[in-house]
Amino acid sequence: MEGLAIRASRPSVFCSTPGLGGDSHRKPPSDGFLKLPASSIAAENRKLVANSASFHPISAVNVSAQASLTADFPALSETILKEGRINGKEKAENIVWHESSICRCDRQQLLQQKGCVVWITGLSGSGKSTVACALSKALFEKGKLTYTLDGDNVRHGLNRDLTFKTEDRTENIRRIGEVAKLFADVGVICIASLISPYRRDRDACRSLLPEGDFVEVFMDVPLHVCESRDPKGLYKLARAGKIKGFTGIDDPYEAPVNCEVVLKHTGDDDSCSPRQMAENIISYLQNKGYLEG
Incomplete structure (x- = not known):
């Protein structure tokens, strides 16, 4: 087994605002598998597999696994670690207000x-x-x-x-x-x-x-x-x-x-x-x- 596959399903997002979203901008669904090297994940943490709806928080992974995840996949780990910070009651950052087309x-x-x-x-x-x-x-x-x-x-x-x-x-x-x-x-x-x-x-x-x-x-x-x-x-x-x-x-x-x-x-x-x-x-x-x- 070369690595650990993590399924990262993405829900479809539609926007009715002209110029944003719509059929012309819709991408076909993708299974979106990410392959992680087995050597970077401890054996006891191989149960960390996200289902089709969600991904388990980083708090479920031990320190060594967390370090490997942040090193190998910085974008993915940053998102998950930020979730941990929010759960830790730190103020959310890098968020932008999204205006609605209906006021x-x-x-x-x-x-x-x-x-x-x-x-x-x-x-x-x-x-x-x-x-x-x-x-x-x-x-x-x-x-x-x-x-x-x-x-x-x-x-x-x-x-x-x-x-x-x-x-x-x-x-x-x-x-x-x-x-x-x-x-x-x-x-x-x-x-x-x-x-x-x-x-x-x-x-x-x-x-x-x-x-x-x-x-x-x-x-x-x-x-x-x-x-x-x-x-x-x-x-x-x-x-x-x-x-x-x-x-x-x-x-x-x-x-x-x-x-x-x-x-x-x-x-x-x-x-x-x-x-x-x-x-x-x-x-x-x-x-x-x-x-x-």
């Missing part, structure tokens, strides 16, 4: 609405998720496309690796802010409902969007009202010391200073329903032109 205004015209982020913040039990659902339903009934990013829901998937420590909460907000920005760019009215206790983190998300496209909604509900509701039983656990770093108990909540919408509920006014709160937000969106194409 935000095109998508907004198609949807007959303007993309924005409605960021609902407040204490646990203040009614954020309930109002978010009511808002989404009311806008849907008006023929408007929305998507809700609920704090708990996102922690089931995208942010399942994060805790409730301060630094992880900051990262949680950052990720959700970036996702919300993408929805707004599509032309969707993105509703983000999460405690987001720190003002600096909310302001950082605001800075991701064009001026006016971040609508901060403050659920101004007193702590004693939220605690009396305690729909998840979390306040009880926090008071008993079974939950540490719980917002409003042993971790601060920084209320917005200059938010776009404030929804007050003292607990005495039963007439202030989630639907009415949602209508208050819709009135703001309507006045700012977000419900028009």
Whole structure:
């Protein structure tokens, strides 16, 4: 056996932009085998064979094999090593933004609405998720496309690796802010409902969007009202010391200073329903032109 064959299948990439891609520029598929000298790869590493979909990270190869790979195939190894650096949380380099032939205004015209982020913040039990659902339903009934990013829901998937420590909460907000920005760019009215206790983190998300496209909604509900509701039983656990770093108990909540919408509920006014709160937000969106194409 003269060497180790590594299959490097390349997916077809098509571009509809005139002058880029197209049938005239499409290359026939190739198996693309690369032959590596057997002497440079330890026997125990010959199992390092990529399948038709992916190539195993360089971290799966020992140091001597890695050195041989970088020496014999610098272009290939540079790509793989860079992947390792990214996985090691170093900042990605040599990346270029690729512009789309369809812009935000095109998508907004198609949807007959303007993309924005409605960021609902407040204490646990203040009614954020309930109002978010009511808002989404009311806008849907008006023929408007929305998507809700609920704090708990996102922690089931995208942010399942994060805790409730301060630094992880900051990262949680950052990720959700970036996702919300993408929805707004599509032309969707993105509703983000999460405690987001720190003002600096909310302001950082605001800075991701064009001026006016971040609508901060403050659920101004007193702590004693939220605690009396305690729909998840979390306040009880926090008071008993079974939950540490719980917002409003042993971790601060920084209320917005200059938010776009404030929804007050003292607990005495039963007439202030989630639907009415949602209508208050819709009135703001309507006045700012977000419900028009």
